[in-house]
Amino acid sequence: KAGVTQTPRYLIKTRGQQVTLSCSPISGHRSVSWYQQTPGQGLQFLFEYFSETQRNKGNFPGRFSGRQFSNSRSEMNVSTLELGDSALYLCASTLLQGEDGYTFGSGTRLTVV
């Protein structure tokens, strides 16, 4: 079966712009989580969506938002981009509550200049 698909793979934006990242989970998976990965901070949890509802949220400012559609596809949006938002953004899906582990996409590498 197809894995978790994230688009685009690479993105370059300028400060102040906004960006939307997309994630298509494994078919049948209802939970989608988003992470920010940077060399200094490791994996930072952004939020998790389950059946179109945000189930968990990390400690990120309101500039970071997300949503999930009825087909479980998810998007995250970052508004008013800052240089510090440059990172690898990873999406992960799981069937229900993560007992089987999460399947990760390859990520979107965002560079803010």
Place this chain on the structure above:
Amino acid sequence: AQSVTQLDSQVPVFEEAPVELRCNYSSSVSVYLFWYVQYPNQGLQLLLKYLSGSTLVKGINGFEAEFNKSQTSFHLRKPSVHISDTAEYFCAVSDAGNNRKLIWGLGTSLAVNP
């Protein structure tokens, strides 16, 4: 609050040598434990998990880990590493109850040298 500590940020090792990557966690409740591997420019891949039962868990690529409740540890081991095992390894823990949010360690970079 839960936390995960990976005790070594970098582990260099020679090919065919054994390796242990250490992970300790803090939690006051029952937990699920995971190890993931990340190869360069890729997402994370599940290596193995502990949910319940036997404390020795076997995963993919010849890796195994042992859950030690008294020491709150979940160390990852492989008896003989290959060059292809060079990657970043992450330990993660989640509450076994209703809040399954994963808490991650900062990762251990394993470098296997010929």
